[in-house]
Amino acid sequence: MTSAAPLDPADIRPDFPLLDQQSGGQLLAYLDNAATSQKPLAVIEAVEGYYRHTNANVHRGIYELANRSTEAFEGARQKAAEFINASDWHSVIFTSGTTEAINLVAYAWGRQQLGSGDEIVLSVSEHHSNLVPWQLVAKATGAKLRYIPLGEHQGLDLEAAAQLINPRTKLVALGHQSNALGNVNPVAQITALAKNVGALVLLDGAQSAPHFPVDVQALGCDFYAFSGHKLLGPTGIGVLWGRREILEEMDPFLGGGEMIHTVTLEGSTWNELPWKFEAGTPKIAQAVGLGAAMDYLTALGMDRVQRTIDDLSDYAARSLGEIPGITLYGDADTRSGALSFAMKGVHPHDMAQLLDQEGIAVRAGHHCTQPLMQSLGVAATTRASFQIYNTVEEIDRLAAAIRKAAAFMLGA
Amino acid sequence: MSDMRDLYQQLILDHFKSPRNKGPLPDADTTAQGRNPLCGDEVDVALKFDGNQIVDIKFEGTGCAISQASASIMTTVLKGDSVSHARDLLDKFSGMMVTGKGSLQQLGKLAALADVHKYPARVKCAMLSWRAMEASLERRTVAVSTE
Numbered sequence: 309m310t311s312a313a314p315l316d317p318a319d320i321r322p323d324f325p326l327l328d329q330q331s332g333g334q335l336l337a338y339l340d341n342a343a344t345s346q347k348p349l350a351v352i353e354a355v356e357g358y359y360r361h362t363n364a365n366v367h368r369g370i371y372e373l374a375n376r377s378t379e380a381f382e383g384a385r386q387k388a389a390e391f392i393n394a395s396d397w398h399s400v401i402f403t404s405g406t407t408e409a410i411n412l413v414a415y416a417w418g419r420q421q422l423g424s425g426d427e428i429v430l431s432v433s434e435h436h437s438n439l440v441p442w443q444l445v446a447k448a449t450g451a452k453l454r455y456i457p458l459g460e461h462q463g464l465d466l467e468a469a470a471q472l473i474n475p476r477t478k479l480v481a482l483g484h485q486s487n488a489l490g491n492v493n494p495v496a497q498i499t500a501l502a503k504n505v506g507a508l509v510l511l512d513g514a515q516s517a518p519h520f521p522v523d524v525q526a527l528g529c530d531f532y533a534f535s536g537h538k539l540l541g542p543t544g545i546g547v548l549w550g551r552r553e554i555l556e557e558m559d560p561f562l563g564g565g566e567m568i569h570t571v572t573l574e575g576s577t578w579n580e581l582p583w584k585f586e587a588g589t590p591k592i593a594q595a596v597g598l599g600a601a602m603d604y605l606t607a608l609g610m611d612r613v614q615r616t617i618d619d620l621s622d623y624a625a626r627s628l629g630e631i632p633g634i635t636l637y638g639d640a641d642t643r644s645g646a647l648s649f650a651m652k653g654v655h656p657h658d659m660a661q662l663l664d665q666e667g668i669a670v671r672a673g674h675h676c677t678q679p680l681m682q683s684l685g686v687a688a689t690t691r692a693s694f695q696i697y698n699t700v701e702e703i704d705r706l707a708a709a710i711r712k713a714a715a716f717m718l719g720a
Numbered sequence: 721m722s723d724m725r726d727l728y729q730q731l732i733l734d735h736f737k738s739p740r741n742k743g744p745l746p747d748a749d750t751t752a753q754g755r756n757p758l759c760g761d762e763v764d765v766a767l768k769f770d771g772n773q774i775v776d777i778k779f780e781g782t783g784c785a786i787s788q789a790s791a792s793i794m795t796t797v798l799k800g801d802s803v804s805h806a807r808d809l810l811d812k813f814s815g816m817m818v819t820g821k822g823s824l825q826q827l828g829k830l831a832a833l834a835d836v837h838k839y840p841a842r843v844k845c846a847m848l849s850w851r852a853m854e855a856s857l858e859r860r861t862v863a864v865s866t867e
């Protein structure tokens with residue numbers, strides 16, 4: 309919790325033109341923000357402005373336009389570095405999103421550094437994009453995967469984590485915040501356990517970066533990955549931040565233009581950081597859009613963003629929690645941003661379908677966390693997830709529509 | 721939720737709440753599993769034949785209202801039907817899932833599921849039992865042809 313004042317949706321909503329539309333005969337209530345967020349005008353205009361006035365390929369251009377394009381692109385990198393309080397912009401690599409960022413580490417670090425006898429510790433609540441790349445690494449290198457289970461209150465079991473993390477552990481790769489449960493994981497404690505045995509720590513920040521202030525130096529992690537599109541920015545752009553010493557030691561992930569220093573027919577030498585990891589023409593307009601999203605959020609204040617989303621999430625947990633027959637998932641003490649639920653007798657997909665009829669957009673399914681669903685003993689949940697433009701009225705509509713859907717399906 | 725009645729028609733809700741022909745078929749000739757890993761829906765279909773006739777059909781499973789009701793309605797339509805007509809209905813039903821069109825005359829109460837085609841994410845729910853039934857029929861063909 310933060311003491312910052314919450315934002316007023318009346319100030320925020322006009323910045324998001326998409327929200328001004330009807331669905332199911334009502335004003336759209338967009339509650340699928342953990343999947344992707346809507347974009348403020350500042351972002352839409354930044355991308356359009358870039359294509360109208362600045363577009364040229366970056367770096368090697370001799371002409372003025374290319375210089376301006378390069379400045380816009382590299383300026384976005386500076387903003388990303390500041391957004392996560394990275395001390396060094398060379399450590400900020402643009403990727404297509406969290407998935408590519410994690411795969412970069414899995415291929416360029418994991419496959420090089422790990423072998424049989426080594427262990428990677430994950431949690432059962434990981435998004436598939438912080439799970440499948442490590443399964444592939446394990447298959448290729450013989451390294452073993454170990455999973456931190458959920459504890460009593462559906463938060464990560466720290467005692468089990470302390471047992472699982474041992475001198476064979478070379479990497480702990482962990483979601484900072486769960487997309488399916490909303491839990492903010494105890495990354496400080498788990499990072500301390502990892503550091504004790506000399507393991508590296510990768511944090512999947514896809515859900516945390518859009519929700520609260522992130523300081524990679526204070527977190528003490530070695531890698532931090534996030535996506536632009538969940539952070540009010542464009543699709544197709546994300547960030548991998550890594551500790552510079554580690555990134556320097558790693559070989560490139562993809563080969564091509566931009567990432568090289570010299571190329572001869574006998575071989576090549578690599579460009580310096582961060583371009584060593586950015587083969588090909590980069591995501592220039594997307595980076596510019598992401599920079600605009602970060603400016604927008606920073607101007608609002610990430611502490612106020614956090615307070616707003618925390619308040620909405622608490623309100624939702626209280627009002628949905630009163631509905632007879634409902635089960636709320638996740639750790640009530642740390643849960644924010646996303647709220648997964650199930651209604652007795654109503655399948656999650658039927659629930660989402662009935663809510664859609666009321667103009668309420670939520671997601672139903674396994675949320676790319678199948679092992680988590682197995683450990684909860686369910687096939688799927690329905691999930692509502694919040695951003696700064698959501699309102700208490702939307703949550704009231706959600707609660708009323710859940711009651712109505714249950715009455716409809718159960719024939720009360 | 722008045723519009724919801726298009727998708728969740730009374731017949732569908734009825735079959736969801738009180739499914740017909742649900743349970744094991746101990747003397748089944750063939751069974752096949754239908755799985756929808758994305759949403760966890762499960763429908764197993766068991767068939768018993770007499771020559772070219774489906775003399776008994778049962779399903780077991782869990783899932784959303786569409787998948788379970790579709791399975792239940794399917795069993796009521798196919799019980800006592802011929803194998804060739806079952807295949808024909810499968811074609812017509814899956815056609816209806818794509819186009820939303822199907823003649824009441826040919827499809828009977830299966831036409832209650834016509835509006836599913838408007839919800840592309842749910843077509844796989846309605847088709848699950850039909851795919852399992854198809855697989856169950858295939859097994860018979862395989863079994864027959866290797867005899």
Ligand SMILES: Cc1ncc(COP(=O)(O)O)c(C=O)c1O
Binds near residue numbers: 487512
């Ligand atoms: C926790 C978490 N990790 C990773 C991802 C993958 O992000 P992307 O699809 O943007 O690469 C997501 C988003 O779906 C997520 O919520």
